[in-house]
Amino acid sequence: xxxxxPVQIELKDDxxxxxxxxxxxxxxxxxxxxxxxxxxxxxxxxxxxxxxxHKIIVDANGIKIISSAEVGKFRALTSxxxxxxxxxxxxxxxxxDKPQFKKRxxxxxxxxSKMPTVKTIFGYIDYLAGLKYNEFQxxxxxxxxxxxxxxxxxxxxxxxxxxxxKAIEKYCEDRFIELVPNQNGxxxxxxxxxxxxxKHLALxxxxxxxxxxxxxxxxxxxxxxxxxxxxxxxxxxxxxNVGLDEAMELGxxxxxxxxxxxxxxxxxxxxxxxxxxxxxxxYGKRSMFWNDMIVENPDCFHxxxxxxxxxxxxxxxxxxxxxxxxxxxxxxxxIEYYVCPSVNTHLSFTGRFDVTSFNVxxxxxxxxxxxxxxxxxxxxxxxxxxxxxxTAILPGALAAQYxxxxxxxxxGETFKTEYIYGAEDYCDExxxxxxKLSRLLxxxxxxYLLEPERVHVGTMCGExxxxxxxxxxxxxxxxxxxxxxxxxxxxxxYVREVMSQIEKVDCEPVLKREILLNAEMVLFANMxxxxxxxxxxSQSEYDEWASLAEKIEKEFTVxxxxxxxxKGKENYISALKKRVEELxxxxx
Numbered sequence: 001x002x003x004x005x006p007v008q009i010e011l012k013d014d015x016x017x018x019x020x021x022x023x024x025x026x027x028x029x030x031x032x033x034x035x036x037x038x039x040x041x042x043x044x045x046x047x048x049x050x051x052x053x054h055k056i057i058v059d060a061n062g063i064k065i066i067s068s069a070e071v072g073k074f075r076a077l078t079s080x081x082x083x084x085x086x087x088x089x090x091x092x093x094x095x096x097d098k099p100q101f102k103k104r105x106x107x108x109x110x111x112x113s114k115m116p117t118v119k120t121i122f123g124y125i126d127y128l129a130g131l132k133y134n135e136f137q138x139x140x141x142x143x144x145x146x147x148x149x150x151x152x153x154x155x156x157x158x159x160x161x162x163x164x165x166k167a168i169e170k171y172c173e174d175r176f177i178e179l180v181p182n183q184n185g186x187x188x189x190x191x192x193x194x195x196x197x198x199k200h201l202a203l204x205x206x207x208x209x210x211x212x213x214x215x216x217x218x219x220x221x222x223x224x225x226x227x228x229x230x231x232x233x234x235x236x237x238x239x240x241n242v243g244l245d246e247a248m249e250l251g252x253x254x255x256x257x258x259x260x261x262x263x264x265x266x267x268x269x270x271x272x273x274x275x276x277x278x279x280x281x282x283y284g285k286r287s288m289f290w291n292d293m294i295v296e297n298p299d300c301f302h303x304x305x306x307x308x309x310x311x312x313x314x315x316x317x318x319x320x321x322x323x324x325x326x327x328x329x330x331x332x333x334x335i336e337y338y339v340c341p342s343v344n345t346h347l348s349f350t351g352r353f354d355v356t357s358f359n360v361x362x363x364x365x366x367x368x369x370x371x372x373x374x375x376x377x378x379x380x381x382x383x384x385x386x387x388x389x390x391t392a393i394l395p396g397a398l399a400a401q402y403x404x405x406x407x408x409x410x411x412g413e414t415f416k417t418e419y420i421y422g423a424e425d426y427c428d429e430x431x432x433x434x435x436k437l438s439r440l441l442x443x444x445x446x447x448y449l450l451e452p453e454r455v456h457v458g459t460m461c462g463e464x465x466x467x468x469x470x471x472x473x474x475x476x477x478x479x480x481x482x483x484x485x486x487x488x489x490x491x492x493x494y495v496r497e498v499m500s501q502i503e504k505v506d507c508e509p510v511l512k513r514e515i516l517l518n519a520e521m522v523l524f525a526n527m528x529x530x531x532x533x534x535x536x537x538s539q540s541e542y543d544e545w546a547s548l549a550e551k552i553e554k555e556f557t558v559x560x561x562x563x564x565x566x567k568g569k570e571n572y573i574s575a576l577k578k579r580v581e582e583l584x585x586x587x588x
Contacts, residue, residue: 002079002095003397003426004132004404005419012092016058022084027130028175030081031074041065043073052134053098056080058090071176075132085429097405101367103338103374104403105135106396107182107241109346110160111142112381113568114388118164120563122171127393129175130430131400135374136172137182137241140231142191149226153195157567165234173236180288181235184243185224185275187212187250198223203249212249215271216258225278232283239309240279244272245290265297269304276305291330291337298329310335311376315342315457317355318362327370338374339367341399343392346382347458349522350515353445356395357420364402365409375403382458388521388556388572390514393431394441397423435507441515444498447522452487453477461491461525466575469532469582479532488530495522510562517555524548528579536588549580 002009020039023029034041042064049055054076055066065076079097083090106128110116116124121138128136138160143153146161169179190211193202201220202210213220232240250268251259259267276287291310294300304310310330314323323339330337341363344356360377367375377399381387401407401419424438432438448459455463455476463477473480482488499519502512527545531537537545553573560569 001422001425001429002082003422004401005407005422006079006095006097007100007405008096010094012094014060014092015089016060016062016092018084018088018090021088024081024085027078027081027126030084031077034077034080035073043067050098054095056093056095056097058083058093060092063090071134074176078130078132081130082426082430099132099134099404100406101364101372101375101403103135103376104133104400105137105180105338105374105376106133107137107139107340107376107378109139109379109381109387111140111144112387113571114381114560115144115159115565115568116563117565118160118167121168124391125168125171125175125177127391127396127431128177131397131426132404133400134176135178135180135376137180137376138168139182139184139241139243139380140227141184141188141243145231147227147230149230158565159567162230162234165231169234169236178237178239179235180237180239180241181231182241182243183224183227183231184245185213185227186215186242186244186271187247188243188245189213203253203255205253208249210249210253212247214254215250215267216254221271221274221278224275225282228279228283232285238285239288240283240285241288241311242272242275242279243290244268244275245292245313247293250293263297263300265294265300266303268293269300272308273303273305276308280305280307288338290340291326295326298333301330301333301335304335308335309373310337311340312337312367312372313340313342313378314363315344315355315359315378317358318366320362320366323362324366324370327366327372331371336373338376339363339372340376340378342457343377343379343395343399344457345389345392345395346380346387347455347462348445348448349389349459349462349518349525350441350447351389351392351395351445352448352459353394353442354449356445357398360395360399360402361416361419364406368406369409375399377403388518388560390511390518393427394423394438394445397427397431432507432511435505437502437505437507440498440502440505444495444502444515444519447491447495447498450487450490450494451526452482460529461522464529464532465521465525465579469528469579469585479529482529482533485530485534488526488533491526492523495519495526510559513555514559517552517559520548520552520555524552524576524579528583531583531586535586537583537586539587542583542587545583546580549576552576 018040022033040062044066046066047068049068051069052072052075054072056076057064067073144159146154172179188211192198193210201213203212203214204210251264279285279287286307288309341359345351427438428436451460
């Protein structure tokens, strides 16, 4: 089994038996042992091959690897590692393989509650290396790094610092992954703009909470440069993701007149051009940016800085033609860009795998067709819904396939289930230690299909958990239409049944506990929606759910502290306690 599935592979009947033994528990150790081995391996250089392109020939003479660069050898040995993991007998074969996207990245949001420790981040990198990713980004927008210019805001708690970044980069570099800095510099600045010292920099009338900097104030650029000055010198990468997405207040307050006169997109680009110039001239790096603020206005694309890389994102059942139009527009105008799907765990507790599988496939197919430079899988949190989910293992594996080898063009009759099954098999073998867990995660991630309504980029449980029990219908959720407990009873039965099956699986114990904890979170949030509809709860029911909440809080705290810095866990715990207290008002 090789995953991602190679572009070209021909299997034969005979087997070659390894003469020496090699580490099979760690890809990097295997690479170190095999890259200069001569007993079983033969290495040849072919300068006509691309950097990551390689050929593997297994026959009676052993394993021949042909590549033009060391990274190509590493990618080939990554495939061989999978081949030898279970047996020293390797099937004769001929493989010709290369990636269909030059850049294949994973972006992890570490800014909204969950800040993983360096050791935890190393685990992510090992996982990504095994799936042939070559780029990793840690998304920053709040108090998650020891910025020299703003040191007092992280003085009282632990988070990443410059030495951590250097260690993470070295770990990436050893595994042929580029660590790209990712620091938002326009929107999503609410945590900073809430501070008294910085409120004057916000697009605001002084009474509203704002997450967007005032692009007309020169001090806004000076302010964000404080982040880049503290962060960028620690990265070797020639790129930096400056964000710039969802600048919600642009067009209002201090920017209203200019946006009416010149167009919102042009005011945005005025600011971006200044920021891009700063990044290029002061730090010698190229800017990446989320393109949502301008993508519907292709007439302004000529103003995008020539060295900038646009990030085309969509996380739902993508309207394929709409994304195709946007990608075609960028490609025809000579704009380099990535396609950016999502693991879809934010606002959902356990993900929404059917949406994810469609999302990652569409991005791969559209991006390949319209010349995308890269493919960046995003793993977001949400300000209203802290990042409390277990690692998005199965979505990350499936996206790796589409980033490496999209496969045949979609014909409207297949969902490429062989790729889903391949991702499951890979995770079961190389992440879960042989345990058959992936299909159960697939089931757990689709619990939301039993909820009464679909919710944009989330589930009803995820959307409503952080809302007060007595709340008005939102544009996404209207519990008044649910009628009775029918849907919620079905969700409860379904999740409990999947949990009972997971409990029987023999896998890594901490991961198993994380998965079961997230399932219990679903049960609790689902119950809250049921009570909102029924408008009552008995004393015995209350006691039962209050007991579960206490169990969730204790387990959540223990598991959080195993892998993350301490700060942030209070955001979920405080919401949990509020919901339990509010339930008392429903006791009949």
